[in-house]
């Protein structure tokens with residue numbers, strides 16, 4: 001398997017090398033071979049070269065079996081030298097959209113030993129698989145300005161929603177439930193207000209669900225969903241939602257599963273026409289970058305998702321289990337979890353278990 | 357003062373009468389006079405009459421000094437006899453939009469004695485004032501279908517954002533901060549992805565904030581905001597956000613402040629051209645309606661907001677204080693807070709304190 005590696009910025013550069021360490025241990029243990037090629041793209045690279053992600057690189061990236069991605073992104077309040085959102089749009093979203101990675105799969109699980117901000121909630125209570133539509137909706141960047149910079153300015157942002165796009169996301173959620181023997185698929189949207197886009201979501205959901213008679217279904221408005229996620233997360237099993245709402249509820253999900261350092265994701269092209277991309281949900285975290293204590297667990301779990309996707313389920317399971325065992329011991333907690341372990345210490349611990 | 361009263365459906369019919377009881381006690385104690393007129397609109401009324409909210413009634417409603425509203429809304433999965441979202445759109449959103457109630461003010465405070473789902477968080481940690489833009493954005497119902505009910509269907513939902521709309525919301529947030537001596541205003545949006553609509557939000561925010569030099573400012577992406585709300589809510593003071601994101605984060609806010617039964621809101625027309633509307637954030641809650649144990653505190657806090665808006669700050673403060681004192685005692689907790697008190701028991705307790 002050929003893997004493109006793009007650490008990006010900030011802590012991305014710290015967690016991705018640890019991920020490669022664990023990948024190497026898994027390959028030795030489970031006897032699969034792989035090659036890697038590094039890609040330098042990110043905000044720093046842009047500042048140095050003026051380049052975000054050229055077409056040729058994008059095309060090359062698409063031809064790999066998978067992409068292991070760290071994080072990119074500038075300060076949210078903008079940066080004199082980097083236009084707002086440019087890096088995210090021209091690198092991360094570009095890959096998601098142009099490589100047709102139409103599923104953003106974000107498991108949200110609380111592992112034993114990991115502190116959650118929720119009272120009276122334990123590991124058995126949080127085990128959600130969030131299927132986020134990843135190639136349309138509000139993320140498609142359709143829209144425009146009128147009378148820009150005047151008191152009469154209008155800015156339109158269009159949530160473009162297609163039957164094609166929503167149906168394949170919904171179908172993926174049901175197929176996932178079927179394959180992994182999950183009981184329920186919940187659609188999260190806002191049908192009572194977004195009466196065009198989410199009416200389409202609901203109609204597609206109602207139709208597709210008929211094909212999966214053994215699977216329970218439910219619907220929640222997104223506002224209620226955020227409430228239930230903190231009061232009774234156990235009600236969620238597989239959740240399918242829009243790109244924008246998926247962005248929001250997976251961050252909330254990360255928070256309740258112990259923080260961004262625990263949240264893995266796969267940007268999947270299930271047809272395998274182009275490479276799928278695996279990334280920790282966290283960003284480049286400029287505030288803690290370079291200090292060597294970013295939590296690499298989200299990256300390891302993303303590597304496991306990658307191996308599962310590349311038909312190495314035993315290796316994937318071994319990494320998942322190693323992560324679980326490692327975080328069960330407080331001595332392996334990085335600062336985000338209230339501990340003092342370093343990034344490489346956690347990497348070594350996981351690597352050792354995978355190799356054993 | 358002339359008050360229009362619209363209890364609506366489900367528990368709306370249980371909490372609004374309690375609200376009127378408390379209002380009456382306040383008027384007797386503080387010596388202000390008021391009249392009320394009932395409006396029957398809601399889902400039940402629609403099922404009986406086929407009418408949502410006719411123009412004439414809307415116009416009449418707008419001429420009151422304030423509207424006290426309960427809740428309306430059908431089952432989210434739709435109802436054969438009620439089209440998806442019809443009641444919400446044609447009654448609640450119609451009032452918000454047509455009466456130009458451009459601010460949805462939603463204080464999110466954890467009161468002593470009220471259980472929160474968050475661990476290690478106490479009353480001093482949650483005191484947010486969420487200013488939700490209330491008359492545009494994704495709620496404007498602009499958009500449409502193409503190739504409806506075919507595999508090629510496209511549904512567009514437009515987040516229409518105007519300088520006019522965002523500037524007045526942002527300005528309101530800063531004016532609020534100034535008047536109530538709050539320290540910080542945080543903009544919550546998604547500037548890195550919604551590069552038209554939220555670019556306008558950011559530009560307006562950057563400009564308006566210059567006029568309020570004593571007030572600290574910050575910016576958070578909405579996804580990060582939902583995470584911080586459960587991990588470190590104390591960082592928020594006044595928050596200003598879009599209609600859609602405000603809907604989401606105020607439900608999450610309700611959850612962390614002890615649930616929907618504690619969350620009040622005011623749909624304000626600060627120019628006073630039309631009536632402002634005061635409503636508990638919760639819905640009609642068909643599952644618990646008719647049982648007499650809905651929590652009326654959100655309605656009382658909404659009545660207090662109404663009185664504050666109608667220049668009765670002493671009466672408002674008395675109701676707020678009574679609510680705080682009443683919920684500090686577990687004996688007054690309704691089921692949502694883990695107790696066994698009935699709606700009217702809580703109403704009596706608050707009324708008694710207001711009158712004393």
Ligand SMILES: CC(C)[C@H](C(=O)O)[C@@H](O)C(=O)O
Nearest residue numbers: 073088092247281548549579
């Ligand atoms: C960096 C940003 C564009 C991205 C998103 O909004 O999708 C991130 O928040 C995520 O969830 O992966």
Ligand SMILES: CC(C)[C@H](C(=O)O)[C@@H](O)C(=O)O
Nearest residue numbers: 192193223429444448603637
């Ligand atoms: C009932 C619904 C239309 C409404 C909204 O989405 O604004 C509600 O959720 C609220 O927050 O007041």
